[in-house]
Each structure stands twice: as structure tokens, then as C-alpha cells.
Amino acid sequence: MYTYGELLDDVNYLSRFGVETGCIGASKFGRLIPFVHIEGGGKPVLVTAGIHAREHVSSLFAVKQIYRFFSARHTSDVWWVPMVNPDGNALIADGAEAFGFEKNRLIALNGGSSNFSLWKANAAGVDLNTNFDAEWGKGKMNSRAAGSENYVGERPFSEPETIALAEFTQKIKPCLTLSYHAKGHEIYYEFGQSGEALERDRRIAEYAASLTGFSLINGTRGSAGGYKDWCVSALKIPSLTLELAPDEFSHPLPDCSVADDFEREPMLPEKLYAFMVENGYV
Numbered sequence: 001m002y003t004y005g006e007l008l009d010d011v012n013y014l015s016r017f018g019v020e021t022g023c024i025g026a027s028k029f030g031r032l033i034p035f036v037h038i039e040g041g042g043k044p045v046l047v048t049a050g051i052h053a054r055e056h057v058s059s060l061f062a063v064k065q066i067y068r069f070f071s072a073r074h075t076s077d078v079w080w081v082p083m084v085n086p087d088g089n090a091l092i093a094d095g096a097e098a099f100g101f102e103k104n105r106l107i108a109l110n111g112g113s114s115n116f117s118l119w120k121a122n123a124a125g126v127d128l129n130t131n132f133d134a135e136w137g138k139g140k141m142n143s144r145a146a147g148s149e150n151y152v153g154e155r156p157f158s159e160p161e162t163i164a165l166a167e168f169t170q171k172i173k174p175c176l177t178l179s180y181h182a183k184g185h186e187i188y189y190e191f192g193q194s195g196e197a198l199e200r201d202r203r204i205a206e207y208a209a210s211l212t213g214f215s216l217i218n219g220t221r222g223s224a225g226g227y228k229d230w231c232v233s234a235l236k237i238p239s240l241t242l243e244l245a246p247d248e249f250s251h252p253l254p255d256c257s258v259a260d261d262f263e264r265e266p267m268l269p270e271k272l273y274a275f276m277v278e279n280g281y282v
């Protein structure tokens, strides 16, 4: 699996070659949450990954994309937050021992098991992709109890990771956000928008579907409180959730499960930005 330690090594390596890097903030247990910026022209595009701990292949995919942008010709201005949930990643990679006297509480939240390979939440047991202020708590799968997935937290933006990502997004003002998850080869873009915004967002999502070969999902499928949901409803910008890795793989996903996706379309943010320019959306 791609770990937080490997991400820090990659970010450090890129910064030594002059790439702008930094942190959007820190996780609940004090792990810095890195960003990487590959400069270009026009308005920024923001890419996030690794908000769900067990979907560490999404972070691997994002970092591979950063290296490709670094070495290939590109014109767009792209920011990546490749691992929004470093505590969750550390919990899977290093176990509950990495959290000191929280160890027993975490094992209890994990149903008594010390195998965290299917854990999605942060290390407080909050599913970060339900903690944004967008119909918070109204999702079909939402839970009111801390655990490995679906717990919405005590209130919208109760978690330092979601506050940091929301503040960073408001600071850089992207014209498009992409959120990498796994698995299933699906693209989500809807969250109550209508009229021209819905038409714009559907066309961008259709184009993303044609580039990736993923299925376009209309409607929300009962989602609420997600980062994409918040970008669409609060910021009024197109925002896609992309489920990488084909369905035939099972969780925990092996690194190779996103290899074909990367080969097929390594420059997705660049192409989507160009499409938005061509169509007058930016």
C-alpha cells in the first residue's frame, strides 16, 4: 500500500526539484497534510485523494499524476492534496499502536479487531467525506456513531481535516475540483444544481467519462456532506468524484488496481481544464 511516509518522501523529492509544496493544515493527531502545486496558466484546478483511508490507491494515483505533470508538457495550473486523511492511512499501515493510549478505543471502534485494512474514517472515527456542510447528516448511509465508516461527526466541519480542506479550497479558488476515490469506475457530479450549472457540470462529467471509460452516474445516490457536495452547493463550481479501479478488485485494493486507469488517462485535470476553456466555462 501507498503510505503517508512514502507521500512525505515524494513531496520532499519534488520540492528539491523546485516544485511548490506545503501543507493545508494538520490532522487530528498532528500529521501535516501536504499539497503540491504544479504551476501553469489560467484558473486553478484542485485535485484531492485519500479522504477515505482504505482507498490509498487514490493517493498513489494522484502522486503518479503529479510526476507526469512535472515531466510532461502542460498548460493548466493544478494543485493536489494527495492524502486528506493521513491518520487513517497511518492506522492501516502502522496499526492502533501508532496512536498511543487511543489504541484500545480504536480497536473497539473497529469491532474489536486490530486489522484496520478496511477502515475509511479518520482516527476519531469520523468519515471525513460526510463531514462537510452540505445537507450534513441527511445522507442515506449516514451514521451517528463513531466507527470505521459513515459517521458524520458531531457537527459539520467538526474535524481539522475537513476545516483545512475547506479553507484551502476557499483560498485558492479553483474553477474545478476532482476527488479521487475507489472503487467501481464511476463518476458523480450532481448535488442539487439546476439550469446552466447542471448542464455545464453534466457536460464536463460526460467528457471525463469519455476520457476514462468510467460510467456517468446521474443523481446523488443518497450522498450528503461530501467534499464534492460542498463544492457544488456552497462554491457553485463543477466538482467530480471519480471512483478509480475496476469493480472486480476487492478491498483492500492492491496498488496494481489503478495501473490501467493511469495508463489510459494520466493527464485528466489538464484535459478537463482545456474542455472548460473551449466551452467558455472559465
Ligand SMILES: [Zn+2]
Pocket: 052, 055, 181, 182
Ligand atoms: Zn471513497
